[in-house]
Amino acid sequence: MKFKIQNMIFSDAINNVIRALSTKTPMPILKSIKLDLVNEGIYLTASDSNITIKQFVPTFINDKQILYIEEIGNAAIPGRLLQDVLRKVNEEFVEIALYEDKFIKINFKNSDYTLNCLDVREYPNINLISSNSPIKIEVNKLVELIRQTVISISTNESRPILTGVNLKIVNNTMYCISTDSYRLSQKVLNLDYELPNINIVIPGKSLIEFEKIITNSNGLVDIHLTNNIISFKLDNIIFQSRLLDGTYPETSRLIPKDFGLIQEFNRLELIEVIDRVSLLSKEGASNIIKFDIYEDKTIISLDSPEIGKVVEEIVPKKQEGSLIRIGFNSKFLLDALRVLNQENILVKFTGEVRPFIIKTDDDSVTQLILPVRIE
């Protein structure tokens, strides 16, 4: 295997697939990126056996030749090292060649790297799935869906199912739900074409990585499914992830529908206030803030015996209902506000020790937060 490739394009592809690269693995070969050089271009594959990313870089992009092939073949190159070397490349093109099946030479300008590598034949054969009727969704819709739901996945392994996002299709309506049991995010999309009903749980971590890869793209993503695998295809990238085993808890009942108090705020204004108030938690105070809601104003405060306290007033744009005092984790609210897009938001309370929700004009998204008990 021997080729010369435009470094910018190659690095971008490496930076995409490397998101699947293992850091800790019983299989050392999975610390490598697999390169398959064919006449049409080069395939890059990385996997940690849960997530697999494969990207194809064609010889020509927009009629411009970016890849010059001297000898086709394949190789497994230490991933992190390759990425680091490519970062140092100070020329448009970089030359890569495999010698004696165990050395990779990387050449550019006056530099000549020889890296040890494992035998590519050790690389496991990863089955990439495909189905006849993929779900099609626009990239920007999918990015928004992921960003608005992954905030609430659990980072705690005690209930593994909650580290994922529940994707359900019921009668052509798509529901995406995540909760760490202290907050919940839900996105509901009406699909304008026929689809079979499904109910799966996608690891939140996979979605976070996939979102980073596609965030600046556009077009349609194809979603393929099998019993335990989901695969996203966009242009020349395939992103495949194992699904989580188990039944996701039923949450529809848990989202309140009747509210005792509704407040309307300018989203960015509220973000600024919460951000200022939670400053103290960076110094080690807990990030529990209090909303003291009066007729004419709302007092937001954080009080820490060790650090000190901060109080700020905000006047909602509108307010209706009975006044309450409620405490909750400021991070939950900030996360929720930051992934919403509209100018104004509604905070809908049901009671001091009951969940409240955040809504916007875009009815497809619901953010729910459980308060803490304060006395």
Add this chain to the structure above:
Amino acid sequence: MKNNVKIIFHIDMNAFYTSVEQINNPLLRNKPIAIGGKNAIFNKGVIVTASYEARKFGVKAAMPVFEVRELCPHIIILTGNMALYREYSHRFINLLKEYTSLIEIASIDEAYLDVTDVCITKHPLELAKEIQDRLYLEIGLSNSIGIASNKFLAKMASDFKKPMGITVLRRREVSNLLWPLKISDMFGIGKKTAPKLIEGGIKTIGDLVKEENKVIATKVLGNQFEHFYLNALGYGNNIVDPSQNESYKSIGNSLTYNDPVRTEEAAYLKLKELTSLVCTRLINHNYVAKTLSIQIKYPDFKSYSKSKTIENHTDQYDIIYNKVTLLFDELWNRQPIRLLGVSTSNIIEKQAAFEQLDLFSYENKIEDEKIVKLMNNINRKYGDNSIKKAINKKK
């Protein structure tokens, strides 16, 4: 305030454990006694401390029991009674509290007092004498007091004359009084650090401030050098912080097993005992903890630990024991166990802990919603903490 110089007392109980034993049991008075570990009766282990009567024979703290018996054959070695010592510790702190609330308890037998305000009306030496005499007459504890402008100098000063000494250490006197002392006597320089400094030619506290020793001292002390350097010059922290007394960084218990623990069942049993000890201490102090850890030591003395932070602060035995066993399963390599430890950190007072409600279970706790609402209304009207839940802090 006419100047910023504070007056700090460091009060140190002399031979505290043995004194308490002698107060508690008249038969032990004026006799050489020492406190050893559980194995002291088998002539094993080391002693923790010795009475002044025993020290005359050359008996010192941390000396092996057999050596102690060689030096002083008629010595009485006791196994120690921490509950009793704690009780006496409370007594002397309570006596000190009659003078000021600015007390920082440094350990079971010593405390710092900021008496700057008290000394507006009373001369420091007169005050020190009064406190010293009352501690001796009313509780029976002999003690020595250091008086200085910061905690470091006060601590060093209380060591000058023992027992029943009162020493004033002024900053301008450090070159005469402090610098001739051995570097190992400097507060904060431990058994491991001192030999390294001595090897580098820093034998006294005075050597530490010499310009030519700066490089070697920095090498040994690292970023702590500045701190010790300033201390040696007589500067130091002069803030007596009573909140130090309250804030436990961790609460834990560990036990060494002479007969190593070999089976899982046996280990679980030990973990149960340790966890319940820890929980009892948490509850008694009215604390809740968020980080749980476990420590295992094997016969080769290698020690391993692992910890986990949970979602909500807790003092619940079930929750803690459950996590502790999970940690144990992950950590144990199936070798015999010499020591097991369970500890909790990330500790706060129970009242300061907020209970994060859980989406799947909050409805079970909704019954006291009315109470919460009522309390919130009262607190809003009359100010925070007008009404609180009745959880009493035990002594």
